[in-house]
Amino acid sequence: MNTNLSPATWVSRVNRAFRLGQGPQLAWGRMLRGVVGSGLCLAVSTSLTGCSSLTQPINGIPANRISPDFFPEPKNDLVPVDIALLSLEPPRDYQLGPDDILGVYIEGVLPFNPPNEPPQPPPVNFPEENSTLPPSMGYPIAVQDDGTLALPLIEPLKVKGLTLEQVRDKIRQAYIDSDILREEKARPIVTIIKERTYDVIVVREDSNESGNQSGRNNTGPLRGSDRSASGGLVKLPAYKNDVLHALVETGGLPGLNAKNEIKVLRASEADKRKRADFLRNYWAGQRAAMADPCYCGPELPEDPSILRIPLRVRPGVIPNIAEADITLHDGDIVYIENRETEVFYTGGLLPGGEYQLPRDYDLDVLGAMALAGQGIGSAAGGAGGGLGGASSVGGVPPGMLYILRKTPCNGQIAIEVDLAKSINDPRSRPLVQPGDTLILQYKCEEELLNFGLGTFFTYGIRELLRN
Structure with missing residues (x-):
């Protein structure tokens, strides 16, 4: 033959x-x-004509040959931080400090009672709305900035750090020692009318006016989220001036549209100067190095003056969060940052769009394709594809995905993912990280097969039916 x-x-x-x-x-x-x-x-x-893999080539490297340095850290095994670490443990007895307002009643002294007249009853004070304090008795007297309490006829008493019972005993002894009251008549009443508070600023970028906490459509392309911040000035009572109470007062823990961390910016002048010096020194070094055209500058390092509190950690890891870290003072800022830059992009035979990555779990390339509306093993819907658009008849799905991933100094690496292999081999199924661009293409043989099948069904069947 x-x-x-x-x-x-x-x-x-x-x-x-x-x-x-x-x-x-x-x-x-x-x-x-x-x-x-x-x-x-x-x-x-x-x-x-050629196929798209020839006319629009992408020089990719197979995913299983890429260094682990080019892949993001997995998030599936992260566990939430114990939120009790974000809250102060209040003392058993309230300890006084500047700006506390006490209710004080001293029979015959406060108020003054003329001889041979019955004593006046002490006034009763009801707490403000949303206060957890019980009703109090006595005349309001504030603790001074130096921690002293000014009372009639005696020298100011140092009460900072004392409990109400200790202050009551100290007042009684002071009036006895000064021969103002006899021991059997010295029965002062000391209560607390209003606790001292701390003014804290909370800035949150994890919510918007539309009521959608995430601000994103997680089942489709992003719809132009609103990054406007919410929050404002929060007054926190003493021993509740911590990060957890500041969050509870402004809507709770960060939502899915926020990063899994909390930033605390101190209001002290020393911290402000430290932040300004840090940025000034960094940019001065960058400008000096930019004179070299081949210079590749490092990313902006973490500002040491900003406290970052993680909300998810590795199993078995206990974050080093001290009581001083979560204690807030007047003017401190609690900042919840938006994560709108944690997105990936799609193109090629995938419907073009911008999609937000999940915050608390990993997303691999197969999941990213499904999120973009392209299931694994299905033909590229609406893309035409193939030579002459015959793939809609042939039905062979595209089998090559490229991940365009940014590298330092405006570089790029193309990661090649064979979809047929990725189904069976997890190492060929890399995780998607922020900034990735996913390009779906046909392999050359897939386009040719689609064209051949399409031509057969178009012309071969027609010839058969004609005869």
Whole structure:
């Protein structure tokens, strides 16, 4: 048998053989002639037009050959931080400090009672709305900035750090020692009318006016989120002036649209100067180095004056959060930062769009494709694809995905993902990280197969039905 015949000779011999047979054989012969002719057209089309992997090549590196340095850290095994670490443990007895307002009643002294007149009853004070304090008795007297309490006829008493019972005993002894009250008459009443408070600023970028906490449509492309911040000035009572109470007063823990951390910026002048000096020194060094055209500057390092409190950590890791870290003072700022830059982009045969990455779990390339509306093993919907758009008839799905990942100094690496291998090999299924661009393409053989199948169903079946 001669195997070196040209396709035209094979067609001629097949036609001659089928012309000697009956009608159905003749029909099959014509159909076969159409298929062989389609093969010739396929070869011509390939040589003239080429496939997208040839006309739009991407030089990728297989995912299982990439260094781990190019992949993000997994998040699936992170566990939430115990939120009790963000709250202060109040003392058993309230300890006084500047700006506390006490209710003090001293019979015969406060208020002054003329001789031979019945003593006046102490006034009763009801707490403000939302206060947890019980009703109090006595005349309001504030603890001074120096921690002293000024009372009639005696020197100011140092009460900072004392409990109410200790202050009551100290007042009683002071009036006895000064021969103002007899021991049996010295029965002062000391209560607390209002606790001292701390003014803290909370800035949150994890909510908007639309009521959607995330501000994003997690099942489709992003819809133009609003990064306007909410929050404001919060007054926190003493021993509740911590990060957890500041969050509770402004809506709770950070939402899904916020980063898994809390920033605390101190209001002291020393911390402000430290932050300003840090940025000034960093940018001065950057400007000096930019004179070298080959210079690749490092990313902006963490500001040491900003306290960052993580909300999720590795199992078994206990974050080093001291009581001083979570204690807030007047003017301190609690900042919840938006994570709107944690997105990835799609293109090629994937519907183009911008999608937000999940905050608390990993997303691999197969999940990212599903999020973009392209399930694994399905033909590229609405993309046409293939030579002449025949893939809609052929139905062979695209099998090559490229991840365009940014590297330092405006560089880029293309990671090649063979979708057929990625189904069975997790190492060929890399995680998506912020800034990635996912490009879905046909392999050259897939486009050719789609074109051949499409041509067969278009011309071969037509020839069969014609006869």
